[in-house]
Amino acid sequence: MFSPQDYLAQLVALDTVSSRSNESISDLVAAWLRGLNFEVERTSYRDRNGVLKCNLVARRDPVGQPGGEPDGQPSERPPTGLAYFCHTDTVPADRWTGPGGDPFAATTEGTRIYGRGSCDMKGSLAAMLAAASQVDQASQCRPLWIVCTADEEVAFAGARNLVASSPAFGEIATADPPCIIGEPTGLRVIHAHKGIVALRIVSRGHAAHSSTDTGINANIAMVPMLQTLCEIAERCQSDPALRNPMFDPPTLTWNFGVSDSMEAVNIVPDRSAAWICFRTMPGVDGQELIEEVQRRADELGLEIEHFPSGKPMQTPADADCVGELCELAKPFVGENRPAAVCYATDACEFGTLGQRMVCGPxxxxxxxTVDEFIEIDQLEKGAQLYESAIRHWCT
Known part of the structure; x- marks a missing residue:
């Protein structure tokens, strides 16, 4: 049985930057979970670069389920319980400046533990593993699920694959228990967050020496497209129909940029690419803006590439599960109300789950950040809060 710090040190030691495989951390976590009497389903896929990625769905049922009664008759599974979700990949650590100099060695300095993923979100997983180890399976009367996805940092690709290919996730969706996505929130309860949409627009020309008139400058067709994007950005700031006051900022935060990748002034650019990224909100999906961009691109003969998007997440602030988790969090954060945030999580892909909440240390x-850390106090309180949640919903 490990402490949260022990779990975290071993998780940080594994380089699981999204461009690499997360097989090693999946193997380690699966072994730990089996040691805690969980049944573990592992599914895998190859990302767009052919790298092996793994998702885990672990389930620990009350003693005697689902194996059935002694006479061999199947027992009825309790319909609810608790499901916890995390991701095992991290962002790159190429510019690491944290103490110790090694982003993949958990370094304690003062009240903090430094290391890539310590906060986002291996600290959360360490807290849940420690919490699960403190709750005896014999005390459970409802199931506990722990789900670990790959590629959250890459447009939620692991969660998308999980929903499409995991029978065990289908069981969670059928049961529809309270679900905690363990992203860092300072242990405050998040009941809603924005989604994300991303597009790329490409203008193609013909390269040539700039002293001739034989080239076609790809930027020529891109300029009027940029004007349209700028007009939409201004509308997003002023149109009440494109706002949701639940969030701060309450807008789609329409963002765009452009590059022709040319560094030599004597070459006619043969390609110019613009990108768009904006944050959707419940009731404000921006679909009419996408259609406007598509129409303008068609007029100008430009190509559009749509990247995988994530839908916003919202569980009613007055839902029972939200109120119960706020009450459980009170010893650790004081009086609190559920909040809405502007970032997105794997919850974007879990629309079949009706009781989604985000809460983590x-x-x-x-x-x-280049010196990512988690406060030890947050890590320990996270484990205590998760243990309280397991006992509340599973025992």
């Missing part, structure tokens, strides 16, 4: 401001 650590500060989102530390995610993706």
């Amino acid at each position: 650590g500060d989102i401001a530390q995610a993706h």
Whole structure:
């Protein structure tokens, strides 16, 4: 039985940057979970670069389920319980400046543990593993699920694959238990977050020496497209129909940029690419804006590439599960109300689950930083909160 710090040190030691395989951490976590009497389903896929990625769905049922009664008759599975979700990949650590100099060695300095993924979100997984180890299976009367996905940092690709290919996830969707996505929130309860949409627009020309008139400058057709994008950005700031006051900022935060990748002034650019990224909200999906961009691109003869998007997440703030988790969090954060945030999580892909909440140790401001850390106090309180949640919904 490990402490949260022990679990975290071993998780951070594994380089699971999204461009690499997460097989090693999946193997380690699966072994730990089996040691805690979980049944573990592992599914895998190859990402767009052919790298092996793994998802885990672990389930621990009350003693005697689902194997049946002694006479061999199947027992009825309790319909609810608790499901916890995390991701095992991290962002790159090429510019690491944290103490110790090695992003994949958990380094304790003062009240903090530094290391890539310590906050986002291996700290959360360490807290849940420690919590599960403190709850005896014999005390359970409902199931506990722990789900670990790959590629959350790459457009939620692992969660998307999980939903499409995992029978065990289908069981969670059927049971529809309260679900905690363990991203760092300072242990505050998040009941809603924005989604994300991304597009690329490409203009093609013909390269030539700039002293001739034989080239076709790809930027010529891109300029009016940029004007349209700029007009849409201004509308997103001013149109009340494109706002949701639940969020801060309450807008789609329409963002765009452009590059022709040319560094020599004597070459006619043969390709110019613009990108668009914006954050959808419940009731504001921006579909009419996408259609406007598509029409303008068609007029100008430009290509559009649509990247996988994520839908916003919202569980009613007055839902029973939200109120119960806020009450469980009170010893650790004081009086609290559910909040809405502007970032997105794997919950974007879990629309079949009706009781989604985001709650985990650590500060989102530390995610993706060059000296990422988690406060030890947050890690320990996270384990205590998760243990309380398991006991509340599973025992």
